[in-house]
Amino acid sequence: MKVALFIPCYVDQFYPQVGIATLQLLEKLGVRADFPKQQTCCGQPMANSGCERDAIPVYHNFVDTFEAYDYVVGPAGSCVYHVRKHFDIIEQTPAVQHVRTNTRELFDFIINVLGVTEVPCSFPHRVGLHLSCHGQRGLHQANESEMTPVRDGQLRRLLSSVRGLELTELDRNDECCGFGGTFCVSEAGISARMGQDRVHDHVRNGTEVLTGGDMSCLMHLEGIVRRHKLPIKVLHAAEILNGILL
């Protein structure tokens, strides 16, 4: 199985530790992933801004980069969702179809491709899980409160298997954090307010470490946590499952 690591642009530039944790976690699970260097971005920033056509060369670069692999694995539900859902404006060649179908979110890959349901590690902290909308509602990685009161999902299960880790229960389990790509600057006021409300839900319910599967939401929430100097640490779930020590 040839697996490529897809490290989204902002993770590459601002959160290399998340890329490293992803690579190492996959290694621990027996997967040696390549990092093809000509990768850049999934094109979502342009497309979400109404400039889908500007994203076309970026889409082609993505497909060219990854077409030789069986799986493309990325620690970011939103970017993966974009590839799977929105690459339909370019010609659907076999390569494009192959890349779209086989681009998988990290935890979806771990559970549904590798068949791993528990990651042996320990993290004795109170952890608040932020469910990112594109992973949850887009890729169906977690139950939705719109459908059922049962709080369940891939990441919740993986984290629950970690020794010493205690998940905090939020008042609003799956409300959007307000990042929304370029929304975070074009609607800066609402975006910030949504983020503040999310963070306060975590503070109210005793979260010490805020985590999730999508670094973009976490970047936004971390920006608010740091601005208000709140006693919360923000980590990508790959870092926790890779055995980070605090």
Place this chain on the structure above:
Amino acid sequence: MSHSQRSDIFLLDAERTTWHDETLWFVRQKRDKAVYATPEFQELRQLASDIKDHTLSRLDFYLQQFEENAHRNGVQVHWAADAEEHNQIVLGLLQQHGATRVVKSKSMLTEECHLNPYLIKHGVEVIDTDLGERIIQLREEAPSHVVLPAIHLKKEDVGDTFHLHLGTTKGNNDPQQLTETARQHLREKFLAGQVAISGVNFAVAETGSVVVCTNEGNADLGVNLAKVHIACMGLEKLIPRLSDLSVFTRILTRSATGQPVTTYTSHFTKPVKGKEMHIVIVDNGRAQQLGRPDFRASLKCIRCGACMNTCPVYRRSGGHSYDFTIPGPIGAILSPNIDMRKHASLPFASTLCGSCTDVCPVKIDIHTQLYKWRQVLGQAGEIPTSKKWSMRLLSRVLAKPGVYSLGGRVARQGLRLLPHGLTHAGGYNPWAIARELPEPPKQSFREWYAQQEAKV
């Protein structure tokens, strides 16, 4: 003004924003409870969606069938191409009967057509009889929600309004007393009403009847007291058969407020002897939307308001921030069809979280349509020039791995070296108004990876 500018005004009152958000979240939770308690709810959604898809695919047929059956029932049917024609038809009917006093039950369509100001201009007293509608009518405001038109107001605001217009004691904010005052006030208006105007929730093609859902019974009271009933409906309100109706009555209020059904589900089929019944069927842009394959499904909307209650943006920006008759996510996909330039910011007033799509009882793919409207707006040049050019530049960078790597390194270096006050100046960096930027690492992931490879 754009949606974000109007939101910023709403957000200034942080406490009220919290209250607005929590109030609507409470309604969303009531919806959830009702949905969880209905095991077949997802099947009902699919069925409702299918019925609406089917009806829209044969709309001409069902409209004709509806008109024929309504005629047979002794109802007069009028067709209006746009808001202006609708208003003229209604005024013409009033003038025919020499009517100057109209009572109106809830109708988003007449809001959309701006019927009230039109009638008032022509010397007609028009009274909204839904309590929430009456409150905002007294305040000369537009509804901020399709089901809860005065949800942006607190009881203190209503107390002040009633003190000013209905003579209640200043500072009396007791909901029961205020409601009783409204009831007495409206009772007079009901008794004096010569013509009753109502909206339409569903129009049944096979029977030619219209169905109006209210919680206050105001449609029934108005229609039964007045000599003439005018029901105004958008042409998308049709359902084929009476037996289809139960699917919709089961999902409508569960989605809207969490009630199993509205208090009153009133069927109006034929006029009482000696009275008249008219139905005005309005296009006003709907046929155009029907002709847009990507956006056609927006016409399936049954105006339950669930997408508003669940929308994290709507809850924090208020209905008026949309500056369109139908606010919230559904308004953001209906409005560009009417005026693309004026409403260009609305499809961007969303994080595309998808919760609207998941609560929609007729399964409209709202967030996908928001995304698609963005593309239409982008191609029509209806996005800010700064955005257009920055995206074009970004595309150049991201399409070339070498340029991207170098650009990233320079940007991170810059962020590290420049003073915090400069990198976080809110004036040109809206991110930093309320957030810290991530701390730029010395090495990007790709630089680290290259180093590891070199070691091996």
